[in-house]
Amino acid sequence: MDRKVILITGASSGMGKETAKALIGQGHTVYTVARRIEQMQDLESLGGYPIQMDVTNERDIQNVVDTIILKEGKIDVLWNNAGYGLYGAVEDIPVDEARKQFEVNLFGLASVTQKVLPSMRKAKSGTIINTSSMGGKMYTPLGAWYHASKHAVEGLSDCLRLELKEFNIHVVVLEPGIIVTEFGDVMLQxxxxxxxxxxxxxxxxxxxxxxxxxxxxxxxxxxxxxANTVSKIVKSEKPKTRYRVGLWAKPMVWMRIYLGDSLFDKIVMSQV
Structure with missing residues (x-):
């Protein structure tokens, strides 16, 4: 098997942690980062390399990337998975809170990517996976800032894909549907x-x-x-540009694209 050096952000729970376990089990060298390092000790016992990092802290990010490059000489795969959902009416959400949403979901993602890219360009090889959401293609009431951040991830990823093509670096957008994680709890809070x-x-x-x-x-x-989808992306020499997986992901995006605004509005509001 082609063992790869993989960096995963937001790996203290949910999708990130579950996928890290799978990739470690497959023999890859997996570095996992999150603010809550105490919640990644189980990954270390499995053979992973957890490091505390805040995706909104430039120094944190640079230290992590430098540490990995010094030890491994490369980063083959970057999975930008850190993120959360800020929900509430546009009128009610303080703009400072909205900025935090973008700092984590978009600018943090961009900052980690910027710092990993020099080594990938030098190697003329690499895969960057950006976690968007089915919410990056559609919308729900009270989710304006979350959806806006994920729509932005979609746009950034598309432009990045074109920029990096000549360097043989793949950019993949992951669009999960409804996945059972802490996301719902944070959203409700x-x-x-x-x-x-x-x-x-x-x-x-x-x-x-x-x-x-x-x-x-x-x-x-x-x-x-x-975990199964990311494993497939990691193994692929030519991954697809988008992977839409999980409950409701494909049908909701299909309805958004083909049914038009008015009908889609009615469908979404019928669920609440």
């Missing part, structure tokens, strides 16, 4: 904090109820579907 009162109380209550019902029923896909 944000809604409760920013939009539980006032003019949007009715809509907020309906969205909270619908979200809890969905997650409590266990209807979301397991994180293993992401």
């Amino acid at each position: 944000n809604i409760s904090a920013f939009s539980s009162k006032g003019y949007y109380a009715s809509l907020t209550g309906k969205l909270i109820a619908a979200t809890k019902k969905m997650y409590d029923s266990g209807r979301g896909s397991k994180a293993t579907v992401i």
Whole structure:
């Protein structure tokens, strides 16, 4: 097997952790980073290399990349997976909170990419996987800032793919659907904090109820579907530009593209 050096951000839980376990098990050299290093000790016991890092801290990022290059001489795969969902009405969300959403979901992703690229260009080889979402192609009420950040990831990734083609560096967009992770809990915390009162109380209550019902029923896909998909990307010499996986990912994006705004609006609102 072609063993690769892989860097995964946002690996302390959910999709990142599950995938890291799978890749370590396949014999790859896997570096995992997150703010909560205490939640990655199990990865170290499996043979991974956890390092504490905040994707919004430039010095943190540079130190991690330098450490990996010094030890391994290269980074074959970068998976920009760190992110979270800020939910609440546009009128209610403080702009400073919206900036934090973009700092993590977009600018953090871009900063890690910038610091990994010199070694990939030198090697004329590499794969960058950017975690977007089905939410990068469609929208839901009270999710404006989250969706905006993921739409931005889509645009950045498309431009980056064209820029890096001559260096034989692949850029892949991962578009998960509903995956059973901590994402739902964080989303509900944000809604409760920013939009539980006032003019949007009715809509907020309906969205909270619908979200809890969905997650409590266990209807979301397991994180293993992401692990299997990323493993496939890592192995591929010519990965696809997009991988849309998990509950609702393909049908929701299909409906957004082909049904038009008015009909899609009705479908989305019928769920809340």
